[in-house]
Amino acid sequence: MTQQMGSQSLQFAEAPFILSSASVVGKKEGEGPLGESFDMVCDSDKFGEDSWEASESSMQKEAAALAMGKASVKPQDIRYVFAGDLLGQTIATSFGLMDYEIPLFGLYGACSTCGEALSLGAMCVAAGYADRVLALTSSHFASAEKQFRFPVEYANQRPLSATWTVTGSGAFVLAKGQGQAKITGITTGVITDYGVRDSMNMGAAMAPAAAKLIVQNFEDFGRGPQDYDLIITGDLGYVGQEILWKLVGDEGYDISKNHTDCGIEIFDAQRQGTQSGGSGCGCSAVTLSAYFLPKLASGNLKRILFVPTGAMLSQVSFNEGQNVPGTAHGVVIEAAD
């Protein structure tokens, strides 16, 4: 039997596998340090479409097709899709996945959605509700800037704490039996508000939620930093990483030796002018798919704690002067035996 661990975690008796995954990104991501590793880099960020929103949908469709192709499965072999994005009413997802006609559970967890989708997908497969599910998320720099901040044409200056929304979509086929890595447990986050109100400093807004999630994971599983080869947050960037280390340190754990952040890995911040780092639902998804899963498959990593982080703001909540609360979803991923 799958076990409830502590107050926020599950350990799967029979761990679902990540059968295949795929990453599709834009031009800037292709020029970054992980550029060679992505499955598809699109030279234009339009992905053949006329609007940024449709471009993001196109990217999702492509990522899903690639992941299914690698697993040699067709849409009708996938019982559920767990998917979401950052746009209002998650339109990138609705319009991107429509043609596949797969039963859809639409999710919203801001930039933590990849963790949420992998969690629910793993729960679903582990319970025998589906033989195969697809977990999928995306973000697009241009559609996100338009949604949350300023139109790109306005050329607003970006402070050093700002992150750069990744143009990318990551897709994962989960199944019983075999695969490149397995999901052995999850820790589900609560919404955490430390009073940050700066939409140009998402790292600071999300770090407290990530810190709480990581400490909770340690407590629920009776583990410490040494039990993970890497603890990988989603998009805290350099600014958020510093806060995270301090907050987790305050609880008695030093994660500075084995922590990294997808937002730090995906761009060369100095060369590419991405300030604090990358962000967005796509950031953690494509970095997991292109960079960390291959290391688990090759045995270079044995067990990681993957913690996509999300900032729960909207343009409306921001304009009405609300804080920016954060959340996080933790997924324990281990090398297949």
Add this chain to the structure above:
Amino acid sequence: MTQQMGSQSLQFAEAPFILSSASVVGKKEGEGPLGESFDMVCDSDKFGEDSWEASESSMQKEAAALAMGKASVKPQDIRYVFAGDLLGQTIATSFGLMDYEIPLFGLYGACSTCGEALSLGAMCVAAGYADRVLALTSSHFASAEKQFRFPVEYANQRPLSATWTVTGSGAFVLAKGQGQAKITGITTGVITDYGVRDSMNMGAAMAPAAAKLIVQNFEDFGRGPQDYDLIITGDLGYVGQEILWKLVGDEGYDISKNHTDCGIEIFDAQRQGTQSGGSGCGCSAVTLSAYFLPKLASGNLKRILFVPTGAMLSQVSFNEGQNVPGTAHGVVIEAAD
């Protein structure tokens, strides 16, 4: 073992129960035919807050508190919340549920979210992942009009096909063991696009998805209309109902004898000027809680198919000339033995 039925359904071996539920609504809903049945009617639609979004959050918080109170459980007794709303980045949910500090799976299924939340909540309880979960959704007339159509102050004329977004929040505590009714199965919808582009005719946009879902449910479970005391859609209204009967009829099933719609039940359309009927995530949630669950608890209904319906549009997708695809989530609810 829980069984996968057909291509889109699950039948739970050990059916999770709806331990308790609660409904909180605004003034207009309180003046409708179900007014006496709601747990709380707020005379002002502000629920003590300054903005419509915060009012919606306040309503969610209250519905959750009432449902937990009826079940005599505290927030820390609830392992997961499955919740969502209609606003961009689901801010009514994030801000509404923050104080409870319960691990949250944020959902977006437009007005079908109540069905999505009950489905995932039931899956979670049936698998033993949680002893108790909370499924929760809301909508608010003023925040929704602002989000999707025109500011209320603009006084746009409403065509006869328009529906009136319900100001309401419904909460359900699901648990193993006992309760007023049980969830014996689910049918999960796909996104369906029949080319409707009119944001003032959501019923027509959603009816095809509802029709497909209902027919799929019949096929997956080997049932027909006669196997349900009632088939209850979420918010098709009068216009959508007519289309639904026709589409389901085309597949050889007559549901005109035992179909109703929460959007039709909740308002007296003639007297209250709500045109085609009520809509919104809150519509199906509060109607199920206040009107249909008591009938299941008293034995007046034995088995219903509850089908919240959603229109997957956003202001952006609408302005960019996209269609309005629909979706639906089906939940089979039966009287407790």
